Amino acid sequence: MNPLLFPVVIAAALILLVAVRYGLRRRRHQEMQRLLDSADALEARLRAARRQIEAVTGESDADPVHEAMREMLRQRLWLREQGAQARVAELHSVRLSIDQARERIERQLERVEEAQMLEV
Template identity: 60%
Template structure:
């Protein structure tokens, strides 16, 4: 009877360990999926803002200027390619860093657009 109790206890420990491992893996994957979704949302928002910025800059300066949005769009493409190649294996911290760089880029674009808007206002 003792041997069968030990076997049952051992199986219970193995089952509990397996369930715990599955729960941790699901939680980690959930965080990863959420982070990837947030990263893609940030990238989409920046890309949309960049396209608007390009239109606003062209409206003010015309077509005969260097396109400051071009480099930002190229960086967005680089980030998306990185995500496609490394997104499945990247850590949550790496994903957060990439999203942070996208958020920072959007902030810089917003500052530039604010300067353009101030330059448009006629001096009285």
């Protein structure tokens, strides 16, 4: 190898390393933002669901949303404690579980609305 090329190869390797690290950080940041957005959307939907159910049942004691809210709190605590070290795949997995929970809530609320319509 030509001795004059050695610094060029080292510089190219360093540039590549920096680019890869930047890309990973960027992906991680994007996934973290998606995760936080999903968590916020689920929390807002759970609060709305609680209000809808209370409006239908007239009860504030019976809270079928309670367990979902507790799970949301557990996920937010995990994110605060582990989020900085979590791999992109872990963040993605947590986000998917949050999105699935929101979909389950939506299906349950559709059933509530259908039941309301049948009562009318």
